[in-house]
Amino acid sequence: MAIVFERPSLWQRIWPLLRGFDLLLLLAVLLLAGAGLLAMYSSGFDHGTRFADHGRNMLLAAGILFVVAQVPPQRLMRLAVPLYLAGVALLVAVALFGLSKKGAQRWLDLRVLVVQPSELLKIAMPLMLAWWFHRREGQTRALDFIVAFVLLAVPVALIVRQPDLGTAILVLAAGLAVIFFAGLPWKLVLPPIALGLVAVGLLLAFETELCADGVDWLVLHEYQRQRVCTLLDPTRDPLGKGFHVLQGMIAIGSGGLHGKGFMQGTQTHLEFIPERTTDFIFAAFSEEFGLVGNLLLIAGFILLIFRGLMIAAEGPTLFARLLAAGLSTIFFTYAFVNMAMVSGILPVVGVPLPFISYGGTALVTLGLALGMLMSVARARRPAPR
DSSP states (O other), X not given: OOOOOOOOOHHHXXXXXXXXXXXXXXXXXXXXXXXXXXXXXXXXXXXXXXXXHHHHHHHHHHHHHHHHHTSOHHHHHHTXXXXXXXXXXXXXXXXXXXXXXXXXXXXXXXXXXXEOTHHHHHHHHHHHHHHHHHHTTTOOOHHHHHHHHHHHHHHHHHHHHTTOHHHHHHHHHHHHHHHHHTTOOHHHHHHHHHHHXXXXXXXXXXXXXXXXXXXXXXXXXXXXXXXXXXXXXXXXXXXXXXXXXXXXXXXXXXXXXXXXXXXXXXXXXXXOSXXXXXXXXXXXXHHHHHHHHHHHHXXXXXXXXXHXXXXXXXOSSHHHHHHHHHHHHHHHHHHHHHHHHHTTSSOOOSOOOXXXXXXXXXXXXXXXXXXXXXXXXXXXXXXXX
């Protein structure tokens, strides 16, 4: 008697790879990706191959998301220490003999390709700290938090030294989120917040003296001091250091309630907005789609971030929960810092708007982060009956 084996269909072979994907998270990503393609086509259709490259980078990020989502959190945990050590070693190599461009030493020439090691730490940092606290689950002591802060401080200090304040903020935010969700006591959280508020108050009170020519802030580079002073008063140099902020604010305000319409932005297409396809693309988006478009865009980010936090709450292990929480914080920091700096709320730093701004490295990082979130979602704990 012959035994006949039925050959599985293509869908039957693909379905196990897709099972467990979080639909709400995918919906948020698709909404933001669609908004990014619209904004990029309008602001970058006459900017070389920016739109085509942005689409290609999105497909690359989607592929990375799909592949990483197949890796269970237990295997991701094994990568924590090697990735962290490799990232720190590369940052040290950058400090010793890295490439310098426009006054910043952020790149390393590996002969085969030129890399920016600080990007690796956006993912390696929450991985490492989640691994650290997972190893100490149920017996966390004050010393463990001290070690965690040291693990965070080393790469952040090396990135600030390059200098690359934007990436340092993202790495710091992801690390602090993991430490906070690991159970950092509020008595250690509130004093730094209070000191920060006092520092902001003093800065506002003594703005004239601190922003006078020739004053050295010691802890900041001169260009960083100028950015803070420009934030406090963009009109002090409207055609120079304040030009970016003022043009961004004009574009956002001129969009009104419904915007000027797709590809009708005058500030954008007359090239008043600098870096309109990268850091300041939110201003171009606001001019064409107005307040309504901005609210929809922000709603997409809120859905993405809150869904990530819900996935974190349902993670099967402490490592998975802390990793998902740290990655969700990265998305929040990306979006908040970019929108705030373009709107004149924060100083200008090099932080792109996720899925909207042009940038291959940023999209690869986002694809990795989303893949890890999806991995945690697929391994989530079963709901209680």
